[in-house]
Amino acid sequence: MTSPTLLNSCAYAATSAEARFRITGRPRVQRATRVIALDAGAGDVVRRLAAMPWPGVRFLCYEPDGRERAELVLTRVDGQQVWLCGELADADFAMMVATDDDGAAVAAAIGEACTKRGIMTAGLIVGDGSQARAAVTALRPYARVLLTSPDEDDAEAMLSAVG
């Protein structure tokens, strides 16, 4: 004997008519995201991204100045220099952006700091060819998710989806 179709049965609940009846308002999901450019090419990508409104997202670049420091220093897109540990204090997602393997050492420092703090990491490699392949190799140990794309629009798409 087949079961009758009832209001709370899947056959009814999964119809387009029933799809109207969602609770008003989206679930509250507040990400605190840091987008970090690991090299000069990535810095250009991140600055273009930062020109758009992104609630809860901070944009940072690694810009080596040749000085020795105990901890990694990053530069916000407004030029302010900040410590990595301060930027990660209340973060739960770090997206590293690279265009080559120049930032391998920085990725290691960020990846280890994130692991210690339980922060989700992702690596976005913008470009193709040998430079991108080298960047993938450099980031692989430190990013839980890696995405390679010749199209920097993918950075925006990823940030829209998870930021």
Add this chain to the structure above:
Amino acid sequence: MLRQELNELLTQTGPGTPMGELFRQYWIPALLAEELPENGCPPVRVKLLSERMVAIRDSEGRYGLLDEFCAHRGASLWFGNNEDGGLRCAYHGWKYDVTGQCLDVPSEPENSTFSNKVQLTAYPLIKVGDILWTHLGDPARRPAPPEFEFVHVPSEQTYTSKRWQECNWLQALEGGIDSSHVSWLHSAGLRNDPLFKGSKGNEYNLADMRPFFEVVDSEGGLFVGVRRNAEAGQYYWRITPWVMPSFTMVPPRADHPVHGHLWVPIDDENCWVYTFDYAATRALTPDELQAMKDGHGVHNEYEPGTYRPLQNRDNDYLMDRDAQRRGDTFSGIKGIAMQDASLQESMGPIVDRTKERLVSADSGIIKARRKLMRAALALRDEGVAPPGVDPAHHRVRSAAIVLPQQDSFLDACRDAVAATPGVGHSSV
């Protein structure tokens, strides 16, 4: 008749509608306690006031009513696993507690705090009597829990069932306020139903088919008094309380348990009918309880394993024309509950009240609509709490009584219509 815009105002109960906001001021039944029978039992899909949710009873016995859909990809949490203090989505394992707080996002690193930042909309779910009640409104305006007598008498004195009715809540409620149909539609039930038959009041009911009506305001809604001729110089009164927005009680008959209803909108074209029977001062007998479970009185039989009535619109409510011809039933439909439901559903999903022609005997309905409209607009425009929110308004009863013709029914019955613990119903 009612203008179309007023009909829409009264019948639409989704989020943001005036009547929807009115309903969101009250504790309303969400499901029967038997639907979540033990800690860690499977979740249940619940739709109320056009919002879809899942009800859970977690491993610690806490109840909750959550947005049905996972914050991650929007999959239904009805498929989820109820485990260790929360409901885990079957798709990717996101886990929520009874408050909607996310407890775990397995794709995140082990010591991630991201789950703390994910929160589903959730509503309270409390057990009072055999019903799990919820309040879908502003927590700052949440009233004290319901105090209807049938949910506060000892469990052996009360029984509650529910059924799905496939029409708007208001046309169903109006059947509970309209006493004049009883002498017609339910005439056979008065003679034959084990939970109705044998009272002196039934004789008055059946002997006088042209009753008179008096409708008076109460703090929580209305008292609808219906009088019929009794012995010389006396009237037989049946008094039905309506507590806003949708509680009614049927006046008692002899020592039978007393019954009533709560109509709860599922969406604008469906409602739940919660039906109760209780005795104020004694346990229900095994025979009474069995009769209720068998669908007698104001209860009904079910499609097996569901809350859909066995008699429903897909089978013409098992219409029996021979029984109608013989006079075994007036409408050909078996059972008081389904006699009501069949005719109320026959009006369509939302009855077009611009085409109706009410009569003076419908004064209870007219007054109830007026009160609902006024309350909904006062809430919307001035934030005024509607009648029936205060639990003190719930402490009312129906009554049946024979009075001298000159007596005012409400003056004579003030004690009889107050729910007083340990005092039996006034019945004929």
